Amino acid sequence: MTLIVRATPADRPSPYIDVLVTDPLGERFTVTRMCGGRSFKVRGMVNVSSAGGGTIRDHEAGFDVPSTYRVEYFTSGASVGFSETATGTLYGLEPGWAWFSDPLNPESAVKVRLLNGAASALSRSTPAELLEVPRRSVGFTLPGTRGGLKQVVLDCYTETREDGERFDALFGGYDSDALSIVCVRASPETWLPPTLFAFVGSPVAHPVGQRGDALTWSLSGDETSPPAPAFVTPLLEYDDFTAWFATYDEFEASYPDYLTAQSDYSVRGA
Template identity: 35%
Template sequence: MVDVVDGGNATSTFTDTLDGGNAFTIYGPGLVPVPSMDPVPHVEITLDTVVPGTVTATLYRIQDDRTMRVRGLVNVPAAGGFGGIDTEPPLQQTVSYRAEYFDVNGVSLGFGETSDTYVDYAGTVIHQPIDPSRGVSVLLAQGAAKTLSRPFEGEVIKPIGRSVPVYIGTGRSGLEDINVDCVTFTAEDAARMSSVFGGYDGDEQLPVVCFRSSLPTGLPAVMFMVVPKPAAEPYAYAGGEEAVMWRLSGQEVAPPVEGIVRPLLAYSSLENAYATYADIEGAYLTYLDAETDFDLAGA
């Protein structure tokens, strides 16, 4: 029996959104976790039912009581369904997803149902949020994230006529003075870590990285941190000439704008997989089928 909150059709699946009695079932996202460096652990997402009248949609990821918009799936065209890849899910923790739907005027039509998944990847991954193809799996150094500090921002003042000072603050900041020193063991992984921060001749990247780990570090499950001075040094104790110790220190910041990303599955992926546009049309029944052919991601 579904609760009715709007006096409408009792078969409505909208239990917490006023929907005018629409009995159309809005299922949660279809989720496929990919626990491998392909190029980073991710979740493939498909939504094939939307609220009638939907023009655009935004997908949200919910974990540890924190709600974040999924990168690349913000205000996307959604009439008939939509899909994409979340390259920033937490590792070895249950995570939930749900979509919010909007009409042609940008007015919210409510949320669909929630779906859960679990990315069973053991390890620590650092990648460039704007370009998830730039990522690497690392070994955290001993003492990494040993001390965690979230200071309060404010000052103590002494008003005239008061014998005891008054604290005036603006709340707590994110984590500061974070140390996530780590090791790569091969020349290939060292190159991947270097690419996270970019190079020369137009290969500029943000100093903000996405950090995820299955280890009990005490850090947020999905943390964005600015690393203004990444440094590399030989790591002789690893028993190999290619091992590198990466000195990564910085502070927690908000993620880069979630609408900006270099997609793993783009139209160019279809162009590279098929000889002609007619071949593309013949391979898929709907645009959604093409948009969610995740086997072509990275092509």
């Protein structure tokens, strides 16, 4: 079994880490990313058939911090072991900038400039129950688990009308069922989690200048769990190959196996 990761800072559609799994053990496998003291299942690499392996571009990896990946193998639904780990680090995000995206659609990613005041106060509370005890002057506290960030400010700026429209679409539209859950990837100096999933219910856009192409955005959100990691809009589809190759024989002659074809993003948009 081989696990290979490669960080790529290209902005198409956003920086990512390539994850490649070949010859995995067991019947099925799941890849986990560990970063910043947290673990996330890699979107699109959950409960994958071991036949032929698998590959994905991880558009949720954080910047300027190591992302460590590990494969877990399953047979008949039971875990049968883990792979060795592999680590990659994404670089290239300038301080003061961040990538926002719909977790279910990597193509939605928009790079924005954070405004002064963004992430200036980070609050995480711990629920607790105070029990008053007869004949005791001080009661007992039963604390819960510390929660995620609450009402974190994510104010930002989009310079062009295209970016403004794409950014607005992250939160849904009149005929859209978008979840209003965004994946935010900022650089470490913000003290935000390397990968933050936040529910932003009421984004406010403020047009700037006479043309109004630029927008400042007033955003605040609560940290939340990401959408189910088994779901993702693929960047590479069957139609891409049928548009690129005239015949199936031509397709087969171009790749030694299906795994190689799955990682050939040069055919996108043919």
